[in-house]
Amino acid sequence: MEDLLYQFMNNFAFLILSAIGLAVIFGMMKIINLAHGEFIMLGAYIATLATKAGIPLLLSILLSVVGVGIFGLIVDRLIISRLYGRTLDSVVVTWGVSLVMQQGILILFGPSLETLSTPLGSISIGGSDYSLYRILLFVTAIVLLILLYLLFTKTTFGLHSRAAMQNAEIARSMGVNTNRIYSFTFSIGAALAGLTGALYAPTMAVSPTFGGGFLMPSFVTVIVGGANPLIGPSLSGGVLGVVSTGLDATWGTFFGRLGLLVVAILVIRIMPLGFSGLVEKLSVRKSRG
């Protein structure tokens, strides 16, 4: 039982953390960022290189967040800002960005980095060892969701960005600088991807293709979650976490993976707006009824 719980925590954290940056960018800006994996990879590189250079891990992670955030801002100013509202063109451009980033990192740092060791060691429960750091990742994922919730509900930026998300034109007419909001959003999404990369860097092999492993789970989580970057991932992370843990434990890793994709396909067919669409529908009913 502890085992299953631990696995669920692992899966949940991985789904949430891999999706969160993508969810913010897709939900707020309707931009499908195919370079999401490479942003995560960049975060992992910054954290690993900084730690190797003697900077404490915590500080290195912070450095990743800031670094990838700034990188995201630059990418947005140079490229994405010209494509607001052009969802499909953004697919092509971000694919181009991912090619450049992956090969650029390969040229700069070679095909692989020396990895870090997972900090914090493990705890023993019922004669079985569990990595403390991974439990901490689960906690981080939840804290991150709460922080984002606060950011988007309690701050002016949050208010404006939600307005821009629902109706950009009206938001503009009310004096909201939507372009600045989008820039900020993209940069926050990038920073979150950086954080994910940095957090997972000490637990995985770091290479230019590091981001590839995050792409599928992140897309599935966002698809199942729907547009709302807060409600969506938390619900879909929960449901998908249970599904993949269950399938994984009963039939093995292959079915765990296939299960995620099949759930995603069914969800799009049955409720294209995902869990956030469902929640919005329910909340409307509740408030009116």
Add this chain to the structure above:
Amino acid sequence: MNNRKKRKSLSLLLVFVLVLAGILSGCGKSSGSNDDSKTIKLGVLEDRSGDFSLVGIQKYHAAQLAVEEINKQGGLLGKKVQMVAPDTQSDNKRYQEMAKRLILQDKVAAIMGAFSSASREAIRPIMDQNKMLYFYNNQYEGGVADNMTFNTGAIPEHQMVPLIQYMIKKFGPRVYTIAADYNFGQISAQWVKKTVEANGGKLVNEEFIPLGVSQFSSTISRIKKAKPDVLVTLLVGQDQSSFYEQWSKSGDKSIPMASTVNMAQAYEHKRFAAPALANMYVTATFMEELDQKYPSAKKFVDKFYKKFPNDKYVGMEAESEYTGIMLWAKAVKKAKSTDTDKVIKALESGISYDGPAGPVTIDPKTHHAIRNVYLVHTDAKQKVHIDTEWKDVKPDWLSKEKNVDLTKKQEAKQYTPLK
């Protein structure tokens, strides 16, 4: 107005240039190839970008080193060897395009290369169709019986059989296998099973992990429940290698790991922080660390780093690539020609090259290599210790169990122990 016109004519110019470029690319290169040139062209297909570049670049560098040495010693048949090496980008489609290009346009004498089995299977039929001599200088799951193909890397007879025998004897009979869920993993796992059964062991479980999976909590929990004496890991790719770090934190490090894929190829023991790779036993045909004990290895390692000081490791695939090219050169000299049939005959004469890892001899019946195998293990600090050495291990499964004899019978297929 004027400005607009300018822009228009500019775009027209662009169209013109594009069309011209297309035409030129078609005609320009075909006139370049010439059979009587002063060079012998050697095709090398290795991945210098993408998923497999970690090993691909090592192999590419080893090929450069080998060709440079051959040319320093006067080349072949009085001609210089010229290496033609496109980047295959870890992309199977690209392998096919480039293999055809090397054969039909560059008219190379032989082709070296490919890392993954999928890449090899993509180009092997092209080699057969075009009667092109092909060296697959890589460790793999074994079983390719093909007149045009030679393999200088390690196969299960070299690595798996001695490794499993050793582990069962030393640690106990209960074996747990986790393997990448594709051909290499499936077939290698079959070899594990076969060897375990033949040596009185018991296979507790075998688990296949899809490529690209990087999170292992459920697998780790299953292994811990099964409590095996030996854990065989046949994981492939950067994603799957994340297993070791996760195992070291929540697994049972007292269980020894055995592997044929780790350390010697992608130097995980140097890239991963200890103790992720601690307590691992590996059989290999070459490793950089052999230089502690063997002068030939030291010579090769020194040469390699002299030419590529920024490289991080010289592994067994680099050695195979280097040895493969040297064997080919030796065969060309012996045949006094680059004619494919003559070179194959020379190779099938039991030709041998005394390379960095000891003598490597081509087994005529199977086109695989008879070579030395080394067993090493890591301590808690991931330092490598050389435990044993088996001399002149024969690649004889094909010839013994499948009656393959390429000197007598034409073949172009891959046998597997699956059926």
Add this chain to the structure above:
Amino acid sequence: MSKEAVLLELRHVGKYFGGLRAVDDINIKVESGDLHCLLGPNGAGKSTIFKMIMGIYKPTNGSVFFNQRNVTHLKSWDRVKLGISIKMQTPGVFGELTVYENMKIAVQHFTRHAEVKSEVSRLLELLMIRDLKDELVDNLSHGQQQWLEIGMALACKPKLLLLDEPAAGMGPEETDRTAELIRQLNQQGITILFIDHDMAFVKKLARNTTVLHLGRKFAEGTVEEIETNQQVVDIYLGKS
């Protein structure tokens, strides 16, 4: 009133969005040949009713009958084939195509290939926009776009034509022409149900009227009856 004469009938039709009752328990009968108006302030549920007649929305409860046939579960395109056709409130024309191309899209589906061209010409003539044939629709005035859309609806050879605010955004002269057009179509035998809240326009055209308020039927009758209904004047006409 004989039963055969009823072309369209809504029976206890309701549409709820979550907890919001946009349309609630509506009964409407439109006789064949009628020129009927749905009247009511914004949010009364008029457009929602149109969308349910067309099959864009599914009623939460109740049924829609057309020509004595229950069409509640038919798709929009099948209803068009039965003879219901609509001009929506916001113009649904194809802005980046020409007027001719717009008409062709509508006409070709219901007219034999050889007659497409003459049918388009006939309709453009009827709509007084023949000269604009090769113009991009985006370059047309709002009124011209409305006419074009009426023309596209006519191309489907309807028995029942739904017009959602046919004269919205038009100047007085254009409005008159539109009214004349509608009357002409009605005389040709097309039953027309339209939405408007310009009482003058309604008076000019409609024979029967149904007044809606907050999603419910409030009153019905001839234009004269409605005009003299004090309650209607209070809640609606008084305000406009």
Add this chain to the structure above:
Amino acid sequence: MLVKLNTENIVAVLIFLFFFVYPVLVDAYSVMNLAYFLSMVFLSLSLSLIWGYCGIFSFGQAVFFGISGYFYAVFTLNSGITTLTPLGLILGVLIGGVIAWILGYFMFYGGVNDVFVGLITLCLTLVLETFMGQTAGDQWMIGQVNLGGFNGINSIPSLQIGSFILTGNSFYYFVLLILLAVFIFLKWFEFSKLGIAVVAIRENRERTKLLGYNVPFIQSLVFAMGGALASLSGIFYVLWGNYITPSAFGLASATIPVVLVAAGGRKNVTAALLFTVLYYWFSQTLSASGSEYALIILGLVLIVAILFVPNGLIASLFHAGDQLFFREHSKSLLRKKGAKTL
């Protein structure tokens, strides 16, 4: 049908003329290489049809490409009779079309549209990649053919008509002729009755329903046609390399047609054709050069193309040519001048 004199059509005629004489000018390798590029053109055209004409954005063309490739492999290897290979081709294309129809039915009748079609097809592509990747075991046999997991299937027979095996130039001309036929069909289709309905659906789906068109049906039909075209591409790819692997379903395979069609000009089949050939040639040349900057250059070219020529590189050139030579100012999406040609 009246063929209008404009830049696009002139270029199209020139391209096809060039393709027809190409084998005379170059060596066997270059011919086979162009045959490969042309095979991939069908994939771009399939997306051009469903996305450019009908507004259905799909990441799933690789699905049909891969499925039909596998079908052809399993069918021909099992039958063992090489004269049945044309039947394999035809059945493969049909099956690709039917599967696309079923998928289209599943989506369009369920109201899935726009970017969600892209996402659902992306997931499906990844499902197939994951599934085919693990079929290495001996339980994955269809008849006598092992699906072969990640390594795929090789030694797939070439096309044979009667006793004539299509390889080299004959294969090239076979692909070229079918390409020409498909190309002419697409040009005709654009202005056919159905084609015009399809453009209407692209421009305004809801409105088109209200004109009496059964929109999900037409969408499914076009999607099926796209699936058949992608299947043709997949089988030609198999015939070219005698080989198929799950990487045909990979993320990169799913993305490339989108990239090509978007960057070349999605509403224009000639642009899709030309850009596909140029792209494959360019990326192959970069790869052959062995330069480590190949992928960087490729990425930058795509970014610059989308940023500065949003309507597509080639399509914009056509437009510029029209303005310069033909003083063509009609901006209608159907591009023909009203009554004369419609």
